Amino acid sequence: MVPTISAQLDAILNDFERSVPHVQATAVVSTDGLVIASRLPKDVEEDRIGAMGAAILSISSRSGDELDRGEMTRVLVEGTNGYILIRSIGEYAILVALVEKEVRLGMLFYECKKCIEKLSEIL
Amino acid sequence: MADIKKIVIERDLNPYHSFFASFFAGLGELGMLNQGSINIVSKRAADYLYSYLDAKEILPDMNAVPGDTKIEIIKNLIMYVNKILTMVGEYDLQEAGDNKVVLLIEGNTCRICPKGVGGAAVKGTLCPIPSLLEALINMIAQKDMLELITPGIEKEGSTCKAYFKVLN
Numbered sequence: 462m463v464p465t466i467s468a469q470l471d472a473i474l475n476d477f478e479r480s481v482p483h484v485q486a487t488a489v490v491s492t493d494g495l496v497i498a499s500r501l502p503k504d505v506e507e508d509r510i511g512a513m514g515a516a517i518l519s520i521s522s523r524s525g526d527e528l529d530r531g532e533m534t535r536v537l538v539e540g541t542n543g544y545i546l547i548r549s550i551g552e553y554a555i556l557v558a559l560v561e562k563e564v565r566l567g568m569l570f571y572e573c574k575k576c577i578e579k580l581s582e583i584l
Numbered sequence: 585m586a587d588i589k590k591i592v593i594e595r596d597l598n599p600y601h602s603f604f605a606s607f608f609a610g611l612g613e614l615g616m617l618n619q620g621s622i623n624i625v626s627k628r629a630a631d632y633l634y635s636y637l638d639a640k641e642i643l644p645d646m647n648a649v650p651g652d653t654k655i656e657i658i659k660n661l662i663m664y665v666n667k668i669l670t671m672v673g674e675y676d677l678q679e680a681g682d683n684k685v686v687l688l689i690e691g692n693t694c695r696i697c698p699k700g701v702g703g704a705a706v707k708g709t710l711c712p713i714p715s716l717l718e719a720l721i722n723m724i725a726q727k728d729m730l731e732l733i734t735p736g737i738e739k740e741g742s743t744c745k746a747y748f749k750v751l752n
Contacts, residue, residue: 491620493735515620516618
């Protein structure tokens with residue numbers, strides 16, 4: 462039996478989290494800000510992550526255009542407790558990852574790119 | 585942008601419709617607003633509106649809302665909310681089977697659409713109506729009567745559709 466799209470997305474997110482130590486949570490969100498799939502802690506409000514992730518990416522993309530920075534490739538928000546990484550998956554979806562401060566960024570970006578490629582095949 | 589004069593006249597807009605639709609359109613175009621954030625903010629607005637209606641002593645008495653079935657009561661509550669906020673001209677609430685209802689809005693009569701009225705040049709939808717109705721009606725009823733199934737609104741030609749599950 463072919464797994465559902467939700468199950469396939471969940472499996473890809475799970476692989477990503479397992480391959481990069483310190484990735485705490487992930488979500489696939491539509492560019493409308495609506496959550497498609499997520500692996501988030503219970504205390505994180507899924508709707509808010511979706512809406513804010515899409516808004517951050519959208520504003521960043523607009524800013525990149527306005528300030529002639531070319532096509533936006535990723536957004537990395539750095540806080541004292543860790544990072545929020547946001548990348549687009551094609552035209553209609555985005556990936557949001559919550560990551561601890563101790564992560565190796567090179568590894569994170571590399572595995573994130575692979576994850577995006579897998580997600581793109583499904584979405 | 586579409587012919588503003590035509591929209592103002594045909595949809596019978598008041599200045600608040602014009603202001604808010606264009607204001608939200610601007611935020612949407614800057615990337616600051618999307619359907620997900622509208623769904624969240626609508627619930628906050630419903631909270632505030634409920635307090636407003638309470639302060640003005642115009643909240644409906646649930647025992648006096650006409651209707652023999654839950655769906656008829658919900659229809660009348662939607663009519664009440666729309667009468668106060670004058671959001672849309674033509675709409676209908678129809679049974680969709682399996683304890684579901686569908687709200688059908690004639691898009692060309694909507695007065696608060698950030699896209700159709702405000703002229704937002706964005707992909708996707710920016711509709712506050714379904715999430716606002718869900719939250720406000722549940723507050724007025726003092727129980728969960730409606731649960732929004734559609735994550736926003738679906739466009740089908742000129743009709744905008746939102747599906748709800750009828751609870752309790």
